[in-house]
Amino acid sequence: MNLHHLFATAEAGSVRYALSGAGGGFARTLLAQTLRIPALRPAVLCDRDLPRLRAMLGELGYDTTRLADCADAAEVGRAARDGHIALVADGALLGAADWDILVEATGSPVHGYAMAKDALLAGRHVAMVSKEVDSVAGLHLAELAAQSGLVYTTADGDQPANLIGLVTWAEVLGLDIVAIGKSSEYDLVLDPESGTVTQLDTTVEAPGLAALLDLGDGVPATLAARAETVSALPVGATADYCEMAVVATNTGFMPDTELLHYPVARIAELADIYRLREDGGVLHKAGAVDVFSALRLPGEASFAGGVFVVVRTGDPETWETLRGKGHVVSQDGKYAAVYLPYHLMGVETPVSLLSAVLHKRPSGGADPRGHAVLAGRARRDLPAGTVLDMGGHHHDVTGVQAVLLRDEDTPADIAPLYLAAHTTLARPVAAGELIRLDDLADADAGLAQAWAAGRTARPAVTA
Structure with a gap:
């Protein structure tokens, strides 16, 4: 396929994106590539460490005089009107700027879900880089997008x-x-x-x-x-x-x-x-x-x-x-x-953004379903009160072995791995046992609701 033909109508600055987790490695690769693509431009960037983000943008070659640190919605709106890139530490401020698609790259199940949901409810597309979010709330977010004629998609450059x-x-x-x-x-x-x-x-x-x-x-x-x-x-x-x-x-x-x-x-x-x-x-x-x-x-x-x-x-x-x-x-x-x-990480992601905004076509599947579940088995006996910290290499959950269960082998009360992450166990879980929803004392309510809603709205289709 000749991609020049596919995006021939794209004008300079015609696709504006917001980016969460903007100081991370994936985000850097996207921001670097954006400088080479006239049709694409960032409107608002969110990261907890704004000085680090600003320094990175300077290294990449962005005009630092056109970067605006913003503490509230009014400042974000003013930056957008002035043609500047708004930098925010609070994801709730993303919506104060005018843009077409959110690239969610925080890796945080709770915060990433909240920002993606807000974007869809505001009539904006979402390119989901955070696989942790997608594995828990992806089906629900896909359903929200479908109801509004929006695109919810995985992003080119990541393996999915x-x-x-x-x-x-x-x-x-x-x-x-x-x-x-x-x-x-x-x-x-x-x-x-x-x-x-x-x-x-x-x-x-x-x-x-x-x-x-x-x-x-x-x-x-x-x-x-x-x-x-x-x-x-x-x-x-x-x-x-x-x-x-x-x-x-x-x-x-x-x-x-x-x-x-x-x-x-x-x-x-x-x-x-x-x-x-x-x-x-x-x-x-x-x-x-x-x-x-x-x-x-x-x-x-x-x-x-x-x-x-x-x-x-x-x-x-x-x-x-x-x-x-x-x-x-x-x-x-x-x-x-x-x-x-x-x-190639974010180097490839612009194709997904242009496709979603200009043609309303996803890079991912058109009709995701609950065919398999990312769950967790206890690696050792985990007593009640254990905090399932997330960290270390490649987002492991402490004391838990990731497993990928076929839909037909998945208990109805299973806790998806990244809903369990960062929670406290309400009761002991023996080594080798799957972690269930009732095992979690303090799972995020919004994320839990998204998990349940997605499984109900988009169950696996059996042949």
């Missing part, structure tokens, strides 16, 4: 929107999709000479892994052996589960297992690994969403947290031709993998 786009592309082409997913955020880089594996800034001994670079015919056995050699490294980031929950609600693909498979895999092996079990792969059934840990050698290209689909090949001759051109086809010729080895 990119994967949804790849899935819909494959579906339009009539490809028979068996599995979809992404790589985990950080590759496993094997140094065969030293016998070590490095993940981001952590290096561990993995003396047997070099001998396991060939997947062989016994796929499950090889994957189990690889997993054992890298067991000192963490597997299963909470952020991955959250992103796949968002994908599930927007596509209907569901987890094959609640912890996902997380195979340690080379890119060329994806079509062999994500086969059905009767064909030698890991899948119990077709229609799975999953995550893999990308294994590579130093100097080899990264999957870069990108996304993939695995399809049944159909005509053997067609796919043997494609195998010859370097495409990833399984050893038996029955499956193939198609992938996008990138996600």
Whole structure:
């Protein structure tokens, strides 16, 4: 598709956006790219640390004389009338400026939901970057948007929107999709000479892994052996589960297992690994969403947290031709993998904003449903009074293992993980038990209502 044709009518400054969590990493990538796109401009930016935000904008090349720190609605309105960018610390002030779409990037379930809801009720579109918000309140926000003819969408540049786009592309082409997913955020880089594996800034001994670079015919056995050699490294980031929950609600693909498979895999092996079990792969059934840990050698290209689909090949001759051109086809010729080895964060998000405002088309699914739930199991016995703090690496909830449950396996009283985050337990939860709504003493009432309303308004559609 030629995107110049798609957005040919966009005039300078025709799409104005508000941005919450404006001092964060994702926001920076969007703000940097905005400077290169005449049709797009920020109207109001919200962050708790305005001095840091102002300094960042200066580094990016924004005219600091046209940045206005605003403490109330009148100041926001005045900044907008003067053509300045309003900077606010209070999300309640976002609505005082005139703009078309909110980019919600706080990562805060409570505050992000409140700002997104206010935007929709005021007749403005929402691009949801905060997967934590989406995993709890996304269905309700989508329903609010639908009722008012507005767009509520995931944002290009994050894996959920990119994967949804790849899935819909494959579906339009009539490809028979068996599995979809992404790589985990950080590759496993094997140094065969030293016998070590490095993940981001952590290096561990993995003396047997070099001998396991060939997947062989016994796929499950090889994957189990690889997993054992890298067991000192963490597997299963909470952020991955959250992103796949968002994908599930927007596509209907569901987890094959609640912890996902997380195979340690080379890119060329994806079509062999994500086969059905009767064909030698890991899948119990077709229609799975999953995550893999990308294994590579130093100097080899990264999957870069990108996304993939695995399809049944159909005509053997067609796919043997494609195998010859370097495409990833399984050893038996029955499956193939198609992938996008990138996600560029806010660098890609302008496409979502232009599409939503100019054409009222979402980057995400058009009809999200409650196909899967991001929930939590206690990692250890959690006594009453435990505070489920959220923090650490990739938004883990202290003492809780993220799990992704298929809709049919989800108890009616389940507490979604990011509703439970930051709450206090009203009663003890034993190790291995799911956290339920009644376990929470002080869950945010608005977020809890949004969760219930979304599940009621947009239940999963069974075939």
